[in-house]
Amino acid sequence: MSTASHVLVVEDEPKLAAALRDYLLAAGFHVSVLHRGDAVLPWLDAHRTDAVLLDLMLPGMDGLEICRSIRRDRDLPILMLTARSEDIDRLLGLELGADDYLCKPYNLREVVLRVRAVLRRATAQPGAHPALPFTLDADRFVVRRDSRSVELTATECRLLAKLCERPGRILSRAQLVTAVYGDDHDVSERAIDSHVKNLRRKLESLELAVIDAVYGAGFRLDV
Ligand code: CA
Secondary structure, three states: OOOOOEEEEEOOOHHHHHHHHHHHHHOOOEEEEEOOHHHHHHHHHHOOOOEEEEEOOOOOOOHHHHHHHHHHHOOOOEEEEEOOHHHHHHHHHHOOOOOEEEEOOOOHHHHHHHHHHHHHHHHHOOOOOOOOOOEEEOOOOEEEEOOEEEEOOHHHHHHHHHHHHOOOOOEEHHHHHHHHHOOOOOOOHHHHHHHHHHHHHHHHOOOOOOEEEEOOOEEEEOO
């Protein structure tokens, strides 16, 4: 990035907030820190920022409400920080529109990588879906790229179709199970992992490395 991006950190635990600030500063970002949820929206009205790292549990106004409110008015990447991995499935189900999720305790280096990734996607595709580098023929269960193609199973085809609906956004294993098997099917979420693994292998035969595994959260199409 040629000019330093500005990241707003919203975290009420002072030590954690300071650690995030120091790490992001060291990585070359401009950083502002807020400790209260109710300070966020007034701050955003008065300042410019490129991304928000948003804790879920905050005094004054919680992260859910803040996230919804930001999404209503602004096109600003949001990375949600949660205390428990179970929260991520719940948050994904709420379709808040956060761009990424990280579960505590997180690795600070991972936070920096994720912030860079949401900024990269935000600048690469302002408001628009990117063109996919392949076509999915969902009737024939075939993925085509240029003159080459690979056949999928019905399950892999439904998985890929679901991921293609919203490139860049994470889908949890629970959401993928529902998309592939329907609501009332008793399938382990881990079963999705083996289908994704096979799907990735087939896509890689077309030199398509387009499915990201997002640790603790799920999968996304990154094109
Ligand atoms: Ca908190």
